[in-house]
Amino acid sequence: MERIKNWVTENPDLSFAILLAITVYTFFAITEPLFFTHRTGYAIMERFAVLGLVGLALTLCIIAGEIDLSIGSNAALAAVITVRFTDDWGAINALLVAVAISTSIGAIQGYFIAYLRIRAIVLTVGTLMLLRGVALFAAEEKTVMLTDFRIPDFISTKMLGYFSPASLLVIGMFIVVGLFMTFTRYGREIYAIGGARKEALASGISLQRPMIIVFAISGLCAGLGGAIIGLRSGTAQALGLQYLLLAGTVAAFIGGVSILGGKGGVIGAAIGTLTVNFLNTGLVFNVTPAFMVQLYLGILLLVVIMFQTGSRVFEERQRRSQLLDDVDRRRSILSDKIAALRRPSG
Amino acid sequence: MTDTALNTRDNLSLIQRIRRDYSPLVIVMVGIFLLVFVAGAVFTDDFLTWFNVKTIIRDAALVGIMAIGLTFVTLSGNFFLLSMKEIAALSIICFATLMSADWNQWGPVEGDPTTWSLTMTFLVAFVATMVIATVAGALQGALIGLGGNPIVVTLGAAGLFFGIGSWWSDNLVVSYRRPHGAEWLGTGSFIGDIPNITVAFIIIAVVAELTLRHTTFGRQVYLVGANRAAGRATGHENFGMAIKCCIIASVCAAFVAVAFSGQVSSAHVNYFSSEFGSSGDMTIMVIAIVMVGGNSIMGGYGSTLRTSLGAIFISSIDNMMVLNGFNSGARVLAVGLMIVFSIIVFALVRRGSRAVE
DSSP states (O other): OHHHHHHHHHOHHHHHHHHHHHHHHHHHHHHOTTTSSHHHHHHHHHHHHHHHHHHHHHHHHHHTTOOOTTHHHHHHHHHHHHHHHHHHHOHHHHHHHHHHHHHHHHHHHHHHHHHHTOOHHHHHHHHHHHHHHHHHHHTTTSOEEOSOTHHHHHHTOOBTTTBOHHHHHHHHHHHHHHHHHHHSHHHHHHHHHHHOHHHHHHTTOOSHHHHHHHHHHHHHHHHHHHHHHHHHHSEEOTTOOTHHHHHHHHHHHHTTOOTTSSOOOHHHHHHHHHHHHHHHHHHHHTTOOHHHHHHHHHHHHHHHHHHHHHHHHHHHHHHHHHHHHHHHHHHHHHHHHHHHHHHHHO | OOOGGGGTTSSOOHHHHHHHHSOHHHHHHHHHHHHHHHHHHHHSTTTTSHHHHHHHHHHHHHHHHHHHHHHHHHHTTOOOOTTHHHHHHHHHHHHHHHHHSOGGGGOOBTTBOSOOOHHHHHHHHHHHHHHHHHHHHHHHHHHHHTTOOHHHHHHHHHHHHHHHHHHHHTTSOEEOOSSOTTHHHHTOOSBTTBOHHHHHHHHHHHHHHHHHHHSHHHHHHHHHHHOHHHHHHTTOOHHHHHHHHHHHHHHHHHHHHHHHHHHHTEEOGGGGSTTTSSSOOHHHHHHHHHHHTTOOTTSSSOOHHHHHHHHHHHHHHHHHHHHTTOOHHHHHHHHHHHHHHHHHHHHHHHHHHSOOO
16 A cells, blocks of 8 residues: 555656546446456457557657657558558558558658758648648559458457457557567657756757657558558548547547656556547447547546646746745845844944 | 848849849749749640639639648747648538537527527537637647747647547547528639639738738737747747737638538548548648748748748649649649748758748
């Protein structure tokens, strides 16, 4: 018990995320009789396969103090490439090519952001449009489709009760990235340039390497996510997958990242994504239209941001008033002393 | 970037000034760009005709007005609003719902004993739309001004507004009958053969430019955008500024929504999404115009004149590509390339001289 208490005080964001996830799950488990079943568990994990990747990518970007707006376009491009070339090259090759392209797009973005010293939002809002154009080009402005439907079946095969090849792959990805972020120097560099960029640069960390790594991972996740969506549904649209950015950002923020960077982690990303998935799946049980889900996600994001900003403003105000109190106290001590000095002479 | 505004009075010729202020790489890149544009203009049939020029400006008007509104946000150092098209979507639903409502059921109006006139209905719908847009803008502005990141706040707000719009309209097309009071704004023209929307674009561009150049508010926008710490020290907090600028942007988006609704006599939340339009997402188009026009995305440098020219430039490139038979994919690609190109050029210009934040 003591140990849990310590852990909670040490990780307030993570414990809040866990609490929120449990609350959402319990709410739907009580109100919807079918929610607490094996099948729903499998459905949630299937959603996790895609949204988890995007949540992970955005978590890493926000840890590094940046945000990747082009993630939806990158995913759409990968989906189009995978689906279009599966018939010619086979699913595995098409997937590998698509993911390689997405990863290198991410790495190039990271390089330019570091080289030009611009904010990532500035560049990625441009690449958002550019990659849509490339995807439209690759799809020849049509909805591309698979002809061989054994591949979607394979990707969604049920394994070990709740999992499918896709979700197992994504869980593996989470573990690898989590180990990378915690135990390697490169991972710690990413935290450093996010939390305290000036200090990190002054202490000799190059901006380029962590930026390239972060955006390459972001591109990799986007590409993999897009490819999985494309192969699973058998179709891909160049203009689709725009909703990923909002859902992924909500997941990242629930998972405890701070917009100032340097905070959060892979476990948080997983829990945040699960919360969003619980909400999504639960709302589907309620026969809620898709746009209402967007409404709820928007409100959720605004509330989280309001809490974060509010607590920051509050802390700042408290610090300032403490500082003023401190000054007042010192001044009164000083004036007391001066008065004491003057008294005997006067 | 050396501040050209301060250097206009020294005795250098234009070419000398350009050579001093910009690196050769940038001059060559911009030169090639302009050369391609001029060559395209000359060699495309029917491009340089009065009719086509009118078409280009009319096409630029809708996105242009939105971009002018967004320029205020960008100049004040609050990046951009990712919710432009969602504000427009909410506004267009609000407007069309009120236009299609049966006002006569509330009884005759004073001074108009038989029926609600078309103008009256339009005015009520218009004012209500503007009020909603103002509230939407103020909400985002307040969150941004309190210190929320503009991108994340407006991303959440975008989901919220889009959801409200879809829920209100039940995700259906809301249509209303001609004749209606918005026709004159959408399709009418009172000066010869120039459409009213073009006139509105020009008026808004001029008013915005004068506001920025010659009013206290305009100078405050530049101050807060260029140096937030200096702004705070002189009593210009970003809180009020963010709210004002977001309201301006939202009202511009709502105006565009009203004009567009007047053209098609209907409304749907997807009218401004890339699923509907051929040339991509409205929000991104608007941001593209602000960037291609050459406004500094970090704030404090730029003008609405640049934005208006950017709108006309993008519109003419689009027009040129349509005349040459390009598909929408190539056009989206071209706009994307233009944005990335201008980002890189401006970053290179800035890198040399201004301290990196």
